[in-house]
Amino acid sequence: MIRLEQVTKIFGCRPAVDALDLHVPTGEIYGLLGHNGAGKSTAIGMMLGQVWPTAGRIKIRGRDVFADRWGALGRVGAIFESPAFYDYLSGYRNLEIFASYTAPTPRKRLLEILDWVGLSGREKSKVRTYSHGMRARLALAQTLLPDPELLILDEPSDGLDPEGIHEMRRTILRLHCELKVTILLSSHFLNEVEQTCTRIAVLKQGRKVFEGGMRQIRRRDRWLRVRTSDFKAAVGGLTEAGLAAAGTGEGMIVLADGVGPEAVARFLVERGMPVYELSPAEQTLENFYLALMDAAQNQPSG
Amino acid sequence: MFSAHLKNELWKLFGKKRTYIGFGAFLLAQNAMLLTFRFTRWQSEMERMLEGNGYLAMEYVSALTVAVIMLIPQVILLLPLYTSLVGGDLVAKEAEDGTLRMILSRPISRLRLLFVKWIAGMIFAGVLVLVLGAAALLFAWMWFPWKGMFVFAPGMVFNVLGAADGLRLYLLSQVFMTMNAVVILSLAFMFSCFNMKPAAATIMALSFLFLNLVMESIPFFERYQEWFLPYHFRVWLYIYADPTPWSRILGSVSVLVAFCLTAFLVGAAVFQTRDIKS
Numbered sequence: 029m030i031r032l033e034q035v036t037k038i039f040g041c042r043p044a045v046d047a048l049d050l051h052v053p054t055g056e057i058y059g060l061l062g063h064n065g066a067g068k069s070t071a072i073g074m075m076l077g078q079v080w081p082t083a084g085r086i087k088i089r090g091r092d093v094f095a096d097r098w099g100a101l102g103r104v105g106a107i108f109e110s111p112a113f114y115d116y117l118s119g120y121r122n123l124e125i126f127a128s129y130t131a132p133t134p135r136k137r138l139l140e141i142l143d144w145v146g147l148s149g150r151e152k153s154k155v156r157t158y159s160h161g162m163r164a165r166l167a168l169a170q171t172l173l174p175d176p177e178l179l180i181l182d183e184p185s186d187g188l189d190p191e192g193i194h195e196m197r198r199t200i201l202r203l204h205c206e207l208k209v210t211i212l213l214s215s216h217f218l219n220e221v222e223q224t225c226t227r228i229a230v231l232k233q234g235r236k237v238f239e240g241g242m243r244q245i246r247r248r249d250r251w252l253r254v255r256t257s258d259f260k261a262a263v264g265g266l267t268e269a270g271l272a273a274a275g276t277g278e279g280m281i282v283l284a285d286g287v288g289p290e291a292v293a294r295f296l297v298e299r300g301m302p303v304y305e306l307s308p309a310e311q312t313l314e315n316f317y318l319a320l321m322d323a324a325q326n327q328p329s330g
Numbered sequence: 331m332f333s334a335h336l337k338n339e340l341w342k343l344f345g346k347k348r349t350y351i352g353f354g355a356f357l358l359a360q361n362a363m364l365l366t367f368r369f370t371r372w373q374s375e376m377e378r379m380l381e382g383n384g385y386l387a388m389e390y391v392s393a394l395t396v397a398v399i400m401l402i403p404q405v406i407l408l409l410p411l412y413t414s415l416v417g418g419d420l421v422a423k424e425a426e427d428g429t430l431r432m433i434l435s436r437p438i439s440r441l442r443l444l445f446v447k448w449i450a451g452m453i454f455a456g457v458l459v460l461v462l463g464a465a466a467l468l469f470a471w472m473w474f475p476w477k478g479m480f481v482f483a484p485g486m487v488f489n490v491l492g493a494a495d496g497l498r499l500y501l502l503s504q505v506f507m508t509m510n511a512v513v514i515l516s517l518a519f520m521f522s523c524f525n526m527k528p529a530a531a532t533i534m535a536l537s538f539l540f541l542n543l544v545m546e547s548i549p550f551f552e553r554y555q556e557w558f559l560p561y562h563f564r565v566w567l568y569i570y571a572d573p574t575p576w577s578r579i580l581g582s583v584s585v586l587v588a589f590c591l592t593a594f595l596v597g598a599a600v601f602q603t604r605d606i607k608s
Contacts, residue, residue, distance in 0.1 A: 039605075069608065076435045078606040098437045106435035108608060112428030116346050125338040129436035129443075132334055170432070180435070 029054045029178050029210045030075060035084030037070050037234075044070040046234040048084070052212055052227075054177075057204050059225035060214040061317060067234040068214045072182050075212075076106055089177065102130065105171025109183035111163060115156035119147060119166050122155055123173065130174040138173075145169045145199075161192045168199060172207075179203065182214045193220065200224050222313040230320055238320050245316045250283050252292060255305035262301055271295055274319040280309055282319060332446070335438075339450035348419070349454065352412025356462050359408060360469050363400045368473055380480060385490055392477035394496040396470040397463075398503075398570070402483070404462065405507060405566070410539050413455055413511045417518025418532030420447045421601065426528060434606050444523065444598050451519055455511035463504045481570040489572045499570055506566035506583075513559065513586050514539065516593040523597035525604060562586050 030052035037045040045067040052058045060068050073079035074086055077093045077100075085092065091099035113122045120138065127133035142151050145165040150158070158166065164184065171179055181200070185193045197220055203209055215221050221228060222242070230238040256262050263275030271291055273282040283292070289306055296303050343349055367373060376395075377387035421444070424430040433443065479496030481489050491499065518535035522528065539559065545551050546558035555561045562582035568575055 073605070073607055078431060078434050080603070080605060097439060101435070101437040104435070106432075108428070108431055108435075110428070112432055114342055114345065114429060117341065121341060121345075125341065126432060126436065128331075128334045128338050129433055129438040132331070174436075 029056075029089060030058075030212060031085075031087045032071070032075070033085045033087075035071070035074060035086060036082045037067075037074060037079060038082045043234050045074070045081075045231075048231075048234070048236055050229055050236065050239070052210065054210050055208070056227050057200065057211045057213060057225045059221040059228035060212060060231065061218070061221060061228055062231035063321070064216075065233075066231040068231055069182055070234075071231070072106075072180055072212070072214060075180060076101065076104075103174050103177045104180065105174060105176040105178070106180040107167045107171055107182065107184045109186035111167035111170075113155045113163065113166065116154060118152050119155055119158065119162075119169075120151040122166065123151075123170055126170045127173045133173055141169045141172050144172065160187060161189070161195070164188060164192060164196060176207075176209055179209050179211045181211060183216065184213070185215065185217055185220060193217065196220075197224055218312075218314045218317055228313075230317065232321065242313075245313060246311055251309045251311040251315075252281050252283060252289055253279055253305060253307045253309040254281055254292070254296075254303075255279055256296060256301045256303055258301065262296060265299060266292060266295060269295060274322065280311070280315055280319070282311075335442070335446040336449060339446050340453065343416070343420075343450050343454055349416060351415065352408070352458055353461055355408055355412065356404060356458075357465055359404060360400055360466055363403075364396070364469055364473050367396055367399075376480075379482070380490075383488075385480070388477075390478045390480035390490055391474065392479060392493070392496075393467060393471040393474045394476075394479040394493065394500060395481070396474050397466040397500065398479070398481055400466045400470065401463070401507070402567075404466075405510065405563075409459075409462070409507070409511055410514050410536060413458065413514040414518035414532045414535040414539075416454055417451055417515035418522050418530075418535060419528045420451050420519050421522040421597075422524075422526060422528040422531045423522075425525075425606065428608060431606055431608060440602050441598055444594075444601055448516070448519060448594055451515045452512050455515045456508050459504055459508045459511050463500070463507065467500065481567075483564075483567050483570075486564060487567055487571045489570050491570075503566045503569045506569060506579075509583065509586050510563045510566065513563075513589055513593075516590040516597075520593040520597035520600075523601040523604075556585075559586075559589070 030050065032048050032050040035045055035048045036043060048067070048071060050071070060071070062068050070079055074081050075088060075093065077097055087093065088100040088104060093100045114125065120142070123138050123141070127138065139151070142148055145168050147162065147165055147169065150162065155163065155166065185196045188196060200211060200213065201224055204211055213221065213225060225242060227241045228239070229236055254262060259279055263272060263281060266272035266281060267275070271284055271287050273284045275281045289308070293303060293306055373391060376391060380387040380390055421430070424433070434440070476493060478493055479491045481487050514535065517538060518531055521531035521534040524531070542558040543560050546555050546560050562585050565579050565582045568579055
């Protein structure tokens with residue numbers, strides 16, 4: 029559905045996105061993670077043709093975004109953090125305006141969408157009177173106008189209260205389930221990504237440092253909880269010996285490919301380190317993400 | 331599709347309160363000027379000028395005469411201010427508010443979007459001038475009789491006309507005033523396409539106009555006056571001259587049209603290459 033090939037964007041002399049390859053398959057809920065300034069919003073801007081790439085190619089629905097804008101974006105909906113509307117106009121008028129930039133949409137369809145997002149009865153009120161949650165629902169409504177095959181959601185839960193976040197999460201899953209849309213979700217809320225996404229990519233300083241399925245992240249057999257007298261030294265030794273791929277500050281290590289827990293136990297005992305606990309662990313996305321960031325930090329740049 | 335886009339741009343433009351600041355300011359200014367005309371020595375001075383030139387003053391101190399006199403300072407001072415205020419908002423305000431990013435996540439091309447906005451801006455300029463002209467005449471008519479017209483602009487026009495001819499030329503002058511408003515709006519629109527705040531776009535446009543006005547008034551630049559916009563903006567007054575200087579008018583109209591197109595194309599070229607980010 030989305031394919032980025034060696035996409036680079038340089039602002040001044042600072043690369044915001046660096047040789048990014050990304051493939052979002054049809055039907056997935058794909059999470060895009062990374063710290064502030066990692067390049068997520070720039071990458072999304074390029075996908076929507078709002079930011080010109082310095083190099084590389086971007087295709088959506090098999091069409092080049094810059095050469096065939098109508099073909100690429102004709103059935104794409106997007107939400108950005110703190111969605112903006114014409115506050116002095118009604119919700120209905122806002123939808124009518126945004127719809128016109130894709131194709132004229134019949135009144136019946138607009139009302140159906142307003143009903144779907146739960147804004148029926150408030151469509152004639154000015155947007156300035158809407159609560160934050162209602163604005164988020166209106167933002168969602170405008171993404172549904174082009175009968176989308178793909179939704180690009182950039183921090184959709186930003187600024188929402190816990191109930192709003194929960195509602196947004198439910199809506200994303202409902203959209204995926206009922207309308208069969210592919211979703212690209214950029215979010216700071218790891219919990220949200222963990223509960224909704226089927227696949228993720230992690231960006232750090234404009235570069236992709238991980239891409240894979242959520243199952244791969246949750247695999248129990250690759251994560252071990254290790255309790256020893258000096259965890260930091262243990263991780264250093266295990267990494268150096270090629271037994272661990274990464275470690276977190278919370279007593280977890282990621283086993284290297286083909287390595288079992290017995291090899292870790294043997295290594296620690298042979299080095300004279302007491303082993304108080306060695307148990308497989310269900311890895312959370314948060315631990316995985318932090319470990320990944322630590323590993324990327326320790327890697328020499330270039 | 332084009333008509334739907336245009337309709338929506340007009341909704342956006344005329345839906346917000348700041349669009350009407352100009353209309354309100356014009357109405358206030360006109361009434362203030364009318365009170366001044368009515369209750370100061372202005373009227374007797376004008377009668378003296380007319381009688382000094384051999385005309386019967388009472389025949390020409392009329393609604394049409396007063397309306398044109400009221401329009402002169404408003405066209406010079408207020409029209410640039412309020413058209414550049416709206417022109418500067420057209421793109422930059424949407425970029426600042428974030429709605430531009432919402433629009434450009436849709437498949438519409440940037441050039442088409444700009445073109446529709448520009449046309450909507452031109453419609454605003456036309457409506458503003460129409461209201462300005464109609465209100466000036468209406469308010470003047472409330473205080474002064476409907477008689478012949480006397481137009482005097484030092485160095486350009488001195489003419490007396492019957493009421494029918496005066497009204498015809500008054501209506502025609504509105505067309506050329508609209509052209510002035512469209513030029514100013516296009517200038518502000520061009521700056522609005524750059525990566526700057528709406529207020530900055532308005533100030534840039536006004537600064538450009540002010541610089542033109544100042545340079546044109548410096549004696550050294552007298553021989554280059556055709557290079558400055560205010561020289562061409564005076565076309566609406568030349569309409570009242572007898573005989574009508576059509577070659578001067580057509581020349582200025584050509585310059586103003588070319589200026590509008592250039593401003594739009596420069597704005598479009600800049601906007602096309604810009605990165606739109608939050």
